[in-house]
Amino acid sequence: NAGVTQTPKFRILKIGQSMTLQCTQDMNHNYMYWYRQDPGMGLKLIYYSVGAGITDKGEVPNGYNVSRSTTEDFPLRLELAAPSQTSVYFCASRLIGTSGQETQYFGPGTRLLVL
């Protein structure tokens, strides 16, 4: 298994540009998440999905959109990039079992700089 893969690893955007951050997992996990991490801070949830076709907002969804057409893919779309979106973005997948046990994996992150 490749786990959770993210592309690109690093990107510089100009203010107002748009881009899509890609995330793919090959573990058939039902839950997928997008977080952002600002320097010296914890992770803040942007959007999450409990399965294909189902998405919901997290703590900081403004300026972002997501889709989940397949179990494997969960792309994050940035429209009209702003300097406040400069951050490191992490995708994660999670399997929650019926017994309460869970398995969670994070991707390596995408570093985004908006100038």
Place this chain on the structure above:
Amino acid sequence: KQEVTQIPAALSVPEGENLVLNCSFTDSAIYNLQWFRQDPGKGLTSLLLIQSSQREQTSGRLNASLDKSSGRSTLYIAASQPGDSATYLCAVGFQKLVFGTGTRLLVSP
């Protein structure tokens, strides 16, 4: 709204010391509590998961405890090693995890 706090924000210890990292949460109605490790420039790696019905979990030199009534969890690292140097984050929740800001640990040889 659930809030998670980690103290201290940074910790520096010599190799071999036993140490404790603290995590506090405001809403005791948690599902699971997890401890993660993050190396510089990397994603997070899950270390320990404590279900809400459990009091502690152990993995090697790591022991995590959970006291829901007081809204606290501790991560105990025994006989620390330089390779333990990283940022440690705790998180609580079910569908949506709420993360603390982390404790940056430096273990010097």
